[in-house]
Amino acid sequence: MESNTTVQMDDVDRRILAELTRDGRMSVSVVAENVHISRAHAYARISRLTSTGVLTKFTALVDPVKAGLKSSAYVTLKVSQHVWRELREELRAIPEVAHIALVGGDFDVILLVRAEDNQGLRRVIFDTLQSMPGVLDTQTFLIFEDLDTR
Structure with a gap:
């Protein structure tokens, strides 16, 4: 998919992104529970968001000072x-x-x-x-x- 192509998203997609932005390590089961959809539906949505490039990576936020970057x-x-x-x-x-x-x-x-x-x-x-x-x-x-x- 082209990098500048907008992906159609609905409220469920946006709620999934909000959950994963809050905690990228959140399991698919917890995402599904928090968004009020089935685990299979959450898995399919996350897979689509990843394959279309909306979700580009899962990462950890590091406190730079505590990590020695003062x-x-x-x-x-x-x-x-x-x-x-x-x-x-x-x-x-x-x-x-x-x-x-x-x-x-x-x-x-x-x-x-x-x-x-x-x-x-x-x-x-x-x-x-x-x-x-x-x-x-x-x-x-x-x-x-x-x-x-x-």
């Missing part, structure tokens, strides 16, 4: 025209980069960078990001407090 920042990049395809693969290879988004506005890319300490954050920004071909400018916004909204 310094975090949003880093914006201004990049040269036509470098995005190569640059995104280079960015994906940086272990400290937790999230990458191509955006419109005063900058082109925004990254969430998490490191063990300020020296690690500095190394990623100054030694890695700023030296990448096609990166014209960076701006760093330190994160003082993370709030999980899920």
Whole structure:
């Protein structure tokens, strides 16, 4: 299925997604019970949501500070025209980069960078990001407090 094709979903699908977003380890039986459908129906719906690309992966949310990543920042990049395809693969290879988004506005890319300490954050920004071909400018916004909204 094309990545930009919208999948038709109903209220049951949305309730299943809400349950799995709240707890990705929730069993199909518990999802079915919470959504008030049969286990077989829940299994079929989850399979369809997965095969159509609505559900892309099941993951754990990690508290970065408790995991030893005490310094975090949003880093914006201004990049040269036509470098995005190569640059995104280079960015994906940086272990400290937790999230990458191509955006419109005063900058082109925004990254969430998490490191063990300020020296690690500095190394990623100054030694890695700023030296990448096609990166014209960076701006760093330190994160003082993370709030999980899920």
